Amino acid sequence: MSKLNLTFACWDYDRIRPLSDGTIQPKGINLNWLNMPVEETFWRMMRHQEFDVSELSLSSYLIAKDRGTHNFTAIPVFVSRFFRHSGIYINANSGIEKPEDLRGKRVGIPEYQLTACLWIRGILKSEYGVDSSEMNWYTGGEEAPGRVEKVAIKLPEEIRIRPIGAKQTLNEMIESGEIDALIAPRAPSCFLNGSPNVRRLFPDYVSVEKEYYKKTGIFPIMHVVVIKDEILERHPWVAYNLYKSFTEAKNLVYEGLAQTAASKTTLPWLVSEVEKTKELMGNDFWPYGIEKNRKTIDTAVRYSLEQGMIHKQLEIEDLFINSTFEEYTL
Template structure:
């Protein structure tokens, strides 16, 4: 039987390594795993659609859904999740001591439509009283100049968006005090805990409290298939979903191994036990129904922040074949 050859752009997370090393092979598919950092993967898929299947920013996927050609179809696999309270940085002299101090400030982010800032702005608004149109948002490269939005966006007039200069970087502007705060996915190189500090220095406790209050483990990335690939071979959606889930199950099994440390952290097993105790054994669920509430909150945030012209519904996001499975 001829197998369909497909390229997958994705980082080498532990939950996908069995797809990378061949321990898991999707039925009917020869998968060529292209291991790249997320910024490169997102840029190449969103701009040039280079891969058959790709890890993709959740926000970029939703923005693309409102483009005329709707270039991608998602499957409910979420290779990246991240609590983001740790990712808000402030200049020590900016007078930002609590979230509400951000109102009226200059708040940097590499791209306004990035998923991490969507979650951060939404959480600040819903849980800390910082209106999403309260700060002025300043965009551009974090560590190198001239970063631009991967996908073009048009925001309502009440949002204030500025571009930094062609030789500027947000990390340095934060240290210099030319922006007051910065929300991002990567810790800036200028973070030192003194001149550049976290808004929530006790972020672990804050994020655990957020989980207890909401049950949300924020989803950052989704797996997207180029629409023409999906339309020509609709069976690939479910076969890929099953393969990603099988790979993740192998990762879960490894986490439960106690004879030796599967990761290099000295108290790796203690961290695993703590996560299971706090969040349950399937603390990183795939599939639509287990993630419906989290996805619905993100889609609401996305619309409230001017990134989608209407609130997208969860059931519009994913290949319909992945909502149900055959049972005997």
């Protein structure tokens, strides 16, 4: 019996490489891996649903499920996670020294619906008491003009948001002081190039993020993996077979990180970092599956609802394929 051919759009993460290079092969499936930047993948999947299986922004996925306008469903595989306190950049002359100083300021954002921005806004409110309605939002391209939301969103009236000029970029505006702050998953090029005008709100962000994890137990989820519903209807076994294979691929990465005879990663003190991470977060510090991620998923849904991105309560059972609720272990 021939295998099912599926296109799979995803960036080149170490945790999917055993799938992309064929070391692990999902039972009954040939994956045609398409390596693309995440922004392109998300745009094409949300706008045109081009791929059979795809990495997708968690925030955009919640919007799609809230509206019922997109025909795909997720498996609990989280190929991207990121603590996002590091993603708040400020102009050095803005007078911003602490999160509370963001009130009343001009804050740039590439897209309001970005998952990184969803988490940052939620953290600003829950941890520092700064509400989204207390800032003036400016949306647009970070490095090139013309960026717009992947899908149109309707926000609460109290959210003051406007697009930047057709020829402007957020990178130029944060450096010049036309905006006071920038919230984004990608560091602006002016910061990367050492501009004295731009710095992080949290210079020692690692310590801040570790304290956040100790307090909440949350390792923010950025991206899920979705499968077209038409495939699931014809081949329901695909969901679990992919979930199993993604889990096996991630476990191979864990095995590589545990090696001490030689380092697979170009990082001098990798072993020390892995040991510190396990001490804080446990051996399975990048968990897949439902139960280990229930609080994190519920928090993301709550933030999306509070921020007006979605308009009804979404339960975990509404978001993930039923067959993947049983945990897979080797």
